[in-house]
Amino acid sequence: MRTRHTGAATLAALTALTLAACGGGGEVGGGGEETGGAEGGGDSIKIGIKFDQPGLGYQDAGEYTGFDVDVATYVAGELGFEPDQIEWVEAPSANRETMLQTGQVDMIFATYSITDERKEQVAFAGPYFVAGQDLLVAEDNTDITGPEALEGKNLCSVTGSTSAQRIKDEYAEGVQLVERPGYAECVTALTAGQVDAVTTDDIILAGLAAQPANAGKVKVVGAPFSEENYGVGLPQDNDRCEDINAAITKMIEDESWDEFVTSNTEGTGYEPNADLNPPTPDACA
Amino acid sequence: MGDFLSQFGELFAEYPIAAAYWVNIQLTFWAAIFSLILGTVLALIRISPVASLRWAGAAYVNLLRNTPLTVIMTFLFLAVFLQLQISLSDDFTQNFFRFGVIGLTVYHAAFVCESIRSGVNTVPIGQAEAARAIGLSFLPAARLIILPQAFRGAIAPLGNTLIALLKNSTVAVAVSVSTEASTVMREMIESNANFIYAIFVLFAIGFAVLVIPIGLVTTYLSNRLAVRR
Numbered sequence: 187m188r189t190r191h192t193g194a195a196t197l198a199a200l201t202a203l204t205l206a207a208c209g210g211g212g213e214v215g216g217g218g219e220e221t222g223g224a225e226g227g228g229d230s231i232k233i234g235i236k237f238d239q240p241g242l243g244y245q246d247a248g249e250y251t252g253f254d255v256d257v258a259t260y261v262a263g264e265l266g267f268e269p270d271q272i273e274w275v276e277a278p279s280a281n282r283e284t285m286l287q288t289g290q291v292d293m294i295f296a297t298y299s300i301t302d303e304r305k306e307q308v309a310f311a312g313p314y315f316v317a318g319q320d321l322l323v324a325e326d327n328t329d330i331t332g333p334e335a336l337e338g339k340n341l342c343s344v345t346g347s348t349s350a351q352r353i354k355d356e357y358a359e360g361v362q363l364v365e366r367p368g369y370a371e372c373v374t375a376l377t378a379g380q381v382d383a384v385t386t387d388d389i390i391l392a393g394l395a396a397q398p399a400n401a402g403k404v405k406v407v408g409a410p411f412s413e414e415n416y417g418v419g420l421p422q423d424n425d426r427c428e429d430i431n432a433a434i435t436k437m438i439e440d441e442s443w444d445e446f447v448t449s450n451t452e453g454t455g456y457e458p459n460a461d462l463n464p465p466t467p468d469a470c471a
Numbered sequence: 472m473g474d475f476l477s478q479f480g481e482l483f484a485e486y487p488i489a490a491a492y493w494v495n496i497q498l499t500f501w502a503a504i505f506s507l508i509l510g511t512v513l514a515l516i517r518i519s520p521v522a523s524l525r526w527a528g529a530a531y532v533n534l535l536r537n538t539p540l541t542v543i544m545t546f547l548f549l550a551v552f553l554q555l556q557i558s559l560s561d562d563f564t565q566n567f568f569r570f571g572v573i574g575l576t577v578y579h580a581a582f583v584c585e586s587i588r589s590g591v592n593t594v595p596i597g598q599a600e601a602a603r604a605i606g607l608s609f610l611p612a613a614r615l616i617i618l619p620q621a622f623r624g625a626i627a628p629l630g631n632t633l634i635a636l637l638k639n640s641t642v643a644v645a646v647s648v649s650t651e652a653s654t655v656m657r658e659m660i661e662s663n664a665n666f667i668y669a670i671f672v673l674f675a676i677g678f679a680v681l682v683i684p685i686g687l688v689t690t691y692l693s694n695r696l697a698v699r700r
Contacts, residue, residue, distance in 0.1 A: 280657060283664040306665035340563065345644055346657025362563035365649035371549075378553045 231267045233258050234277030234291035234419070238368055241393015241450045243296055250274050253389065256446040257314055257437065258295040261418070264433035265426065280346065283307040286421045293426070294419030297390060300468075309471060310417035311430035314437075315447075316462035318410025319349050320388035322395060324376060325405050330383055332409045333357035339382040340364060342372035349385050352412070369394055377403050387414050389447075392456035401453060410459050427470035438464040478669040482659065491655040492677060494648065498568070498640040502575035503633055509576060510583025511618070517584060518591055518617075520609055528584070536581040544574045544645035552646075564650070571643030575636060582632045590625025591617060595700070623696045630689025634682050652677065 235254050236243035242252040255274075262272050277285055277296045285291045286308045297317070300310045323330045330336065336358040343350035345365045354361050364381055366372050372384040373394050384391065384404075391406045418430050437443050443464050458464075482488065516528035535543075547570045551557050559569040594617055602612035622629075641653035648654075652674065659670045 280660040280664075283667070301662070303663050303665045307667075345649065345654055346661050348658055348662060351658075363649060364563060364567075364647045365644070365654065366548075366647065367645070374549075375553055380553055380556065 230271045230273050231262055231265070231293075232273045232275050232291045233262065234275050234282065234285055234294035234296055236278075236296045237276040238370070239297065239390055239393060240370075240397045242390060244393075245274075245276075251450075252393065253315070253446050253450040254295040254297065256450065257434075257443075258293075260437050260442055260446075261295075261430055261433040264436065265429055282419055286419055289421070292421075293424075293430070296419070297387060297414075298417055298419045299414040300417040304419075305471070307422075309420045309422045309424055309427060310468075311420060311427045311470065312417040312434055312467050313415035313465045314418065314434045314443075314467070315389065315416040316459060316465050317387035317389045317414040317416060318459055318462075319352070319385060319412040319414070320391055320410045321407040322373070322376065322384040322391040322404050323382065323407060324379075325403055327382070327405075330407060332407065333385075333411055336361045336383060338362075340380065342366060342375050342381040342384045343386060344369055344372070347386065349387075353385060357411075373400055373404065383407075388456070389451070389458065392451040392454050395454040395456070396451050406454060406456055408457075413462065415465065431467040431470060434467050475669065478666045479673065482663070482666060482669060482673060485663075486655055486659055487650075488652075488655060488673070488677075491650060491652040492681070494568075494651040495637065495640040496681070498571055498575060498643055498648070498651065499633075499637045501572045502579060502636055502640070505572065505576040506579040506583050506632075506636070507629075509580035511587060513580060513584035514587035514591065514621075515610075515613055515618075517588060518613070532581040532584055535578055536585070538578070540574065540578050540639055540642045541645050543578055544571070544642055547574050548646045563647075567643075567647045567649075570646045571640075571648040574646055575640060575643065579632060579636050579639070582635070583629065586625045586628035586632055587618075587621055589628055590621035590623070593624030593698070594620045620698050623698050626689055626693035626696060630685060630693070633689070634685050637681055637685070638678060 235250065235252075235258065237245040239252065239254075243254040244250070244252045259269055259272065263269070275285070275291050277291060277294050279296075282294055282296060282298060283304065286294060293311075295314075298304075298310075299317075300313060304310070321330060321333070321336075330339065333353050334357050336353060337360045339358075340362045341350055341353060342364040343366075345367055350361075350363045350365065354363060364372075364375060366375065369384065369386065369390065372381070375381045376384050377400070384394075388406060388408070388410050394400060395404050395406055418434075420427060420430075447458055513528050513531060516524045517532070519525060519528075552566075552570065558566050560566040598616055598620065599612065602616040607615065641651060643651055644654050656670060656674050660667065663670070
């Protein structure tokens with residue numbers, strides 16, 4: 187009796203694994219059918235953002251602020267959605283593709299870099315911003331001027347991101363790495379003096395530096411050494427990509443884009459990389 | 472299907488998967504040794520004839536067993552490392568590894584203690600009375616009579632604790648042990664979400680491969696070594 191139960195359980199487990207394995211073959215974005223159709227009107231739109239990145243996507247007592255939020259609100263407005271028709275959903279980095287494929291969100295504005303690997307799973311509109319990896323250091327620090335200067339220093343980044351490993355592999359082999367679940371904790375470690383620098387995309391660092399609690403204590407080095415094209419994540423079978431690109435182009439032309447950048451990084455002296463910004467949206471696939 | 476298998480090849484080529492599991496195995500190894508020592512001491516305290524010691528032992532077990540491991544790890548990082556500025560090594564990788572072992576040890580020692588206590592309950596009261604009758608005081612009686620039988624009765628629950636410890640070793644990421652398996656998995660999902668099913672299968676199988684032998688060995692040993700009464 188007991189053995190038979192074990193056997194059944196094993197069989198169930200194996201079946202589950204096998205089914206999961208089969209699903210990996212080629213079919214992609216099966217769940218997105220309902221999302222594309224309804225435009226404007228009385229419907230709402232679900233937009234995925236980060237909830238924990240001040241200056242980009244941040245939830246504070248029910249209010250949503252940040253550059254991604256401003257851009258998303260503008261784009262949604264161009265698509266015919268009033269701000270009160272937007273339903274904000276938290277889209278953590280690791281869940282973004284799944285949330286688009288299963289229709290939990292209609293689009294994602296969450297520091298979402300356009301990469302070939304991701305294009306196999308989801309579609310992108312944009313880019314609407316070009317960020318670059320940079321360093322955040324203490325205000326009075328003068329010796330860290332770029333990634334090469336990190337030899338023998340302590341560097342913090344977020345768990346599961348490859349930005350810190352990139353510095354270790356390509357610029358400074360002797361750098362000591364700390365990984366924390368969120369950037370806010372990295373900044374705490376920086377102000378406590380246990381790490382010398384925090385690394386990720388420059389605009390994320392600028393958003394952290396602009397927080398009242400950090401003002402005057404930290405600064406962005408301002409020498410970006412990579413190129414991250416932030417795009418709008420969409421399900422693969424969407425019909426919105428062209429409209430979103432048109433909205434982004436309009437946003438850049440009527441200078442709302444500049445306004446969003448400056449208002450969200452106020453007081454940090456941050457300037458986006460002028461050679462690459464503002465970007466021109468790529469053609470839709 | 473061949474396409475699916477080639478994804479595993481790419482993942483293995485790009486990420487240090489074996490090295491990541493090796494970190495978890497090392498964490499488990501050291502934490503298992505230290506928590507066995509600490510847990511045995513705690514079990515002795517909890518069966519000791521001194522009421523205040525018994526109370527202290529029960530307090531430790533109830534406090535640590537009911538605190539989420541992530542909280543313990545985060546406490547070690549934020550309070551001990553950041554605020555108290557206590558470092559266990561100049562090398563960060565070593566430093567956080569040691570903090571990880573400490574966190575796993577203090578947490579699982581509570582479970583080891585309870586496993587050993589359950590083993591003590593398998594020893595008939597007559598054994599303790601006989602030990603007293605031949606003039607042994609508490610510690611010699613525990614060392615010579617009670618614990619050897621208790622360990623043999625506690626192998627199965629200790630094995631369960633070891634399995635939990637191995638899986639919990641991924642929580643060491645909360646104290647910045649950044650080379651272990653779950654961190655590598657997050658990196659994979661972050662930059663290779665196109666292989667999401669392969670990544671899932673890889674880590675599900677990886678842990679099954681590590682855990683199943685532990686279960687088989689402890690079941691075998693607990694059958695073989697249990698005191699027949």
